[in-house]
Amino acid sequence: MFEIEIHQSSYINSQDFINNVSNLIYDYPGFEGDEVDNWRIQLAIYQLPQPFRNLLSDEVKVINGCHPYGEALYDRCVYGVFDPLGYGADGRYGNEWEKSIWISDRGIQSGHLQDILLHEAAHAYSYSILNKCFSSNGGSFRELAHKRFGNEENFADAFVHYYGGKWTHYVQRAYLERDDNKWFTDMIEYCAWYIDCKEQLEASF
Numbered sequence: 135m136f137e138i139e140i141h142q143s144s145y146i147n148s149q150d151f152i153n154n155v156s157n158l159i160y161d162y163p164g165f166e167g168d169e170v171d172n173w174r175i176q177l178a179i180y181q182l183p184q185p186f187r188n189l190l191s192d193e194v195k196v197i198n199g200c201h202p203y204g205e206a207l208y209d210r211c212v213y214g215v216f217d218p219l220g221y222g223a224d225g226r227y228g229n230e231w232e233k234s235i236w237i238s239d240r241g242i243q244s245g246h247l248q249d250i251l252l253h254e255a256a257h258a259y260s261y262s263i264l265n266k267c268f269s270s271n272g273g274s275f276r277e278l279a280h281k282r283f284g285n286e287e288n289f290a291d292a293f294v295h296y297y298g299g300k301w302t303h304y305v306q307r308a309y310l311e312r313d314d315n316k317w318f319t320d321m322i323e324y325c326a327w328y329i330d331c332k333e334q335l336e337a338s339f
Contacts, residue, residue, distance in 0.1 A: 162230075163223065164201055164205065165197065171198050171239065175251070183297050185263070189262060190235070193233065193258075195231060197236045198237055200238045201236040203223055211239070213238060213303075214236060214241050214254045215235070215236045216258050216261070217232065217235075220234070237254070246301040249299040252293065252299050253302070253303070254290075256293035257286065259293075260276050260289065264325060275324075275325055278321075287303075287304040291305040292314060292318075295307060295309065296310050
């Protein structure tokens with residue numbers, strides 16, 4: 135599980151699901167999905183807390199597959215990958231699966247699908263939201279998160295615990311400390327307000 139750095143309605147009918155999947159991912163290298171596993175991923179997305187659910191429904195492709203560059207790097211299918219730039223097996227970016235989350239069959243079969251998806255959604259939130267959310271001292275909240283938790287992977291694992299997840303890969307903890315829990319709550323509320331104000335201001339120009 136790592137980030138490569140170098141369906142919002144309450145009901146999804148089967149025809150909508152088939153169209154969404156076929157339009158997005160059947161031709162991607164590494165695609166592993168069948169209808170059952172893709173349904174499991176869609177249901178896991180629907181069970182995500184906000185703001186992750188809207189982000190994955192509206193902006194981020196979620197693919198059941200073995201990420202091509204992840205496999206090239208580790209010589210196996212990793213459980214999950216957030217790919218902001220669309221990396222291919224050759225290490226070149228700019229492919230059509232940019233800004234995507236990949237969940238492999240290994241990840242699904244591990245029994246930790248919800249926590250894996252939480253971890254990768256945290257990467258997507260960090261990249262898409264926290265990069266654009268700035269504190270009063272001028273630093274982005276992504277930078278602040280890295281300073282607080284050590285790096286991006288530790289931060290994503292902490293986000294899993296914040297939302298009640300139990301399985302993490304990089305940092306093992308029984309629970310999130312009270313101060314860290316409050317920091318997450320304040321960050322999410324502040325950044326939601328900040329991004330909303332920023333978008334309203336930009337729309338007024």
